[in-house]
Amino acid sequence: PDTGAADAAWQRQMQLTKPPGSLGRLETATVRLAAQQRTSLPALERVWITVFAGDHGVCDEGVSAFPQAVTAQMVRNFAAGGAAVSVLARHLGATLEVVNAGTVTPLPPLAGVRDEPVMPGTANAVREPAMRAAQRDQALALGDGAAARASDAGAQLFIGGDMGIGNTTSAAAVACALLGASPEQLVGRGTGVDDDGLVRKRGAVAAALARHGDDRAPLSVLASLGGLEIAALAGAIRGAASRGLPVLVDGFIVSVAALVAVRHTPDVAAWLHFSHRSAEAGHDAVLRALDAEPLLDLGMRLGEGSGAAVAVPLLQAACRLHGEMATFESAGVSDGG
Amino acid sequence: PDTGAADAAWQRQMQLTKPPGSLGRLETATVRLAAQQRTSLPALERVWITVFAGDHGVCDEGVSAFPQAVTAQMVRNFAAGGAAVSVLARHLGATLEVVNAGTVTPLPPLAGVRDEPVMPGTANAVREPAMRAAQRDQALALGDGAAARASDAGAQLFIGGDMGIGNTTSAAAVACALLGASPEQLVGRGTGVDDDGLVRKRGAVAAALARHGDDRAPLSVLASLGGLEIAALAGAIRGAASRGLPVLVDGFIVSVAALVAVRHTPDVAAWLHFSHRSAEAGHDAVLRALDAEPLLDLGMRLGEGSGAAVAVPLLQAACRLHGEMATFESAGVSDGG
Numbered sequence: 229p230d231t232g233a234a235d236a237a238w239q240r241q242m243q244l245t246k247p248p249g250s251l252g253r254l255e256t257a258t259v260r261l262a263a264q265q266r267t268s269l270p271a272l273e274r275v276w277i278t279v280f281a282g283d284h285g286v287c288d289e290g291v292s293a294f295p296q297a298v299t300a301q302m303v304r305n306f307a308a309g310g311a312a313v314s315v316l317a318r319h320l321g322a323t324l325e326v327v328n329a330g331t332v333t334p335l336p337p338l339a340g341v342r343d344e345p346v347m348p349g350t351a352n353a354v355r356e357p358a359m360r361a362a363q364r365d366q367a368l369a370l371g372d373g374a375a376a377r378a379s380d381a382g383a384q385l386f387i388g389g390d391m392g393i394g395n396t397t398s399a400a401a402v403a404c405a406l407l408g409a410s411p412e413q414l415v416g417r418g419t420g421v422d423d424d425g426l427v428r429k430r431g432a433v434a435a436a437l438a439r440h441g442d443d444r445a446p447l448s449v450l451a452s453l454g455g456l457e458i459a460a461l462a463g464a465i466r467g468a469a470s471r472g473l474p475v476l477v478d479g480f481i482v483s484v485a486a487l488v489a490v491r492h493t494p495d496v497a498a499w500l501h502f503s504h505r506s507a508e509a510g511h512d513a514v515l516r517a518l519d520a521e522p523l524l525d526l527g528m529r530l531g532e533g534s535g536a537a538v539a540v541p542l543l544q545a546a547c548r549l550h551g552e553m554a555t556f557e558s559a560g561v562s563d564g565g
Numbered sequence: 566p567d568t569g570a571a572d573a574a575w576q577r578q579m580q581l582t583k584p585p586g587s588l589g590r591l592e593t594a595t596v597r598l599a600a601q602q603r604t605s606l607p608a609l610e611r612v613w614i615t616v617f618a619g620d621h622g623v624c625d626e627g628v629s630a631f632p633q634a635v636t637a638q639m640v641r642n643f644a645a646g647g648a649a650v651s652v653l654a655r656h657l658g659a660t661l662e663v664v665n666a667g668t669v670t671p672l673p674p675l676a677g678v679r680d681e682p683v684m685p686g687t688a689n690a691v692r693e694p695a696m697r698a699a700q701r702d703q704a705l706a707l708g709d710g711a712a713a714r715a716s717d718a719g720a721q722l723f724i725g726g727d728m729g730i731g732n733t734t735s736a737a738a739v740a741c742a743l744l745g746a747s748p749e750q751l752v753g754r755g756t757g758v759d760d761d762g763l764v765r766k767r768g769a770v771a772a773a774l775a776r777h778g779d780d781r782a783p784l785s786v787l788a789s790l791g792g793l794e795i796a797a798l799a800g801a802i803r804g805a806a807s808r809g810l811p812v813l814v815d816g817f818i819v820s821v822a823a824l825v826a827v828r829h830t831p832d833v834a835a836w837l838h839f840s841h842r843s844a845e846a847g848h849d850a851v852l853r854a855l856d857a858e859p860l861l862d863l864g865m866r867l868g869e870g871s872g873a874a875v876a877v878p879l880l881q882a883a884c885r886l887h888g889e890m891a892t893f894e895s896a897g898v899s900d901g902g
Contacts (some may be wrong), residue, residue, distance in 0.1 A: 245642055246649055247756040252844060294899065301898040305582050310891025312583055319885055334897025419584035421792030435832055508590060527589025554647025561638040562631065
């Protein structure tokens with residue numbers, strides 16, 4: 229990020245026809261975007277969304293309220309325009325692409341879907357590593373490819389979304405390993421498991437952590453306990469940051485991917501914005517670890533990048549106010565000084 | 566509000582391709598809008614914003630960081646498109662009108678501004694009632710007129726905004742009287758007074774409350790301690806509710822006007838949505854008194870209706886998701902049941 233552009237943006241904020249600071253976090257977000265986009269007048273008119281889909285072997289442990297087939301069914305729904313993120317992307321005028329990083333159910337060719345499965349879902353992390361190193365690296369590269377396409381297309385903001393039945397289990401396991409936390413602290417109900425399901429889910433995470441052992445190296449944890457879409461998201465976030473493209477982080481799953489990316493490459497943190505605080509139990513702890521203060525707290529817990537897409541208009545409003553408001557001088561308004 | 570339409574909207578929410586409840590407050594807001602708009606498919610494409618301007622005699626007590634002339638200067642800025650709410654309204658495609666309910670400085674004819682001053686600012690509420698009953702009623706009627714225009718134009722949401730140097734002092738006094746609270750609890754820094762200014766402001770509110778006495782009747786408090794734009798906002802909120810038009814409440818000033826309206830006419834409460842939690846000190850207490858949980862908490866404290874305008878895209882996203890997402894059946898997605 230460019231501190232000169234940030235300084236220039238602050239100077240402009242102080243001249244706009246409002247009491248200094250009265251737009252609150254819209255002002256700080258604008259200045260952060262100014263630094264990231266290397267201009268005193270940041271803009272967010274071209275938004276790019278990539279949703280990564282992948283299945284999770286840990287579903288064998290009965291950790292989800294939905295069958296694994298739903299992952300591929302939802303990819304079709306994304307493509308057909310009927311999913312939440314599809315509706316939101318359409319109204320934002322955002323580019324939406326879906327990358328199949330590895331569903332259990334094979335997919336036919338679908339418009340807007342890149343079918344690039346690394347494997348037909350991960351292995352069951354309770355029994356063995358979810359991915360081998362080469363598979364993890366392939367998934368990371370899928371994400372990097374999406375960031376490259378976004379950057380090449382001139383996107384001003386990157387949003388990654390997730391789809392994967394069972395992925396709150398994998399994400400909680402990754403977060404527990406990286407943060408040294410217990411399953412009781414970070415495992416929540418995901419799409420909505422009942423009390424028995426929650427017990428199974430915590431048990432599965434505990435067993436996977438016991439199998440995994442003490443290795444806290446981010447990419448080791450990712451391969452051992454993560455998911456294909458989580459790895460792709462980590463690669464996308466790292467790839468966006470390396471290309472100077474700001475990232476708006478969605479909820480629990482994407483935040484865990486961001487945690488992996490930041491623990492691996494700390495410079496990534498300077499490129500992140502956080503959209504919302506999820507209702508999923510573990511999100512608070514992950515946000516704290518990332519020193520993140522999200523824009524929204526609406527009790528959302530859908531994934532797909534939907535929380536980030538809902539937050540985009542806040543950042544757009546921030547940029548438009550910054551760029552289009554009159555100054556005290558131009559409007560002939562007394563500044564109280 | 567129509568409970569049948571609300572029930573139908575809940576039914577639809579349960580069929581959309583997402584875990585039940587996973588859109589959090591976007592779901593509850595949609596159902597509330599469905600009841601208010603008397604349809605299972607609410608929409609917020611036509612938004613109406615009226616900003617009411619008025620000056621405050623209590624400024625004689627040195628309660629603001631800005632001179633009173635700024636109220637009229639900002640009306641010109643609204644009309645010229647350079648104020649925050651002007652920028653936001655433009656991008657929302659919302660109708661924006663400004664009503665001069667009584668500035669100290671006379672205004673020339675300005676496009677988009679209705680010049681309908683009740684008086685050239687209120688009297689100093691520390692020494693005498695801010696308004697006489699007839700002036701208060703004239704200001705209430707100005708607000709009702711705006712609600713009538715919005716309703717006649719087919720607006721689907723009404724936003725009231727405020728402009729008035731000194732109006733956090735008047736609003737705090739009204740809130741103290743209605744809630745039986747102390748100036749220490751409800752008086753904040755407004756546009757940004759320093760420590761000495763804050764002491765003067767609390768002293769002015771304490772003196773005005775002492776002069777006012779124990780009468781807690783909402784319209785008596787409004788006349789004695791309020792402002793012309795605060796009265797107009799109370800009238801607009803009551804008028805929108807009486808016409809079945811949902812209201813998105815802005816920050817501290819508009820919330821105090823809503824409190825007056827609800828204390829006077831409790832049925833008004835069913836028509837309100839709350840946009841944001843202001844950084845102004847007294848807003849929390851007023852929100853609690855209204856049993857309100859705002860959508861946003863971004864540290865904004867600008868007024869003008871700007872916080873409400875920033876929140877509009879959240880409610881629009883809620884309605885669009887509700888109306889356009891596929892159902893489990895239509896998308897061929899297993900619902901986990």
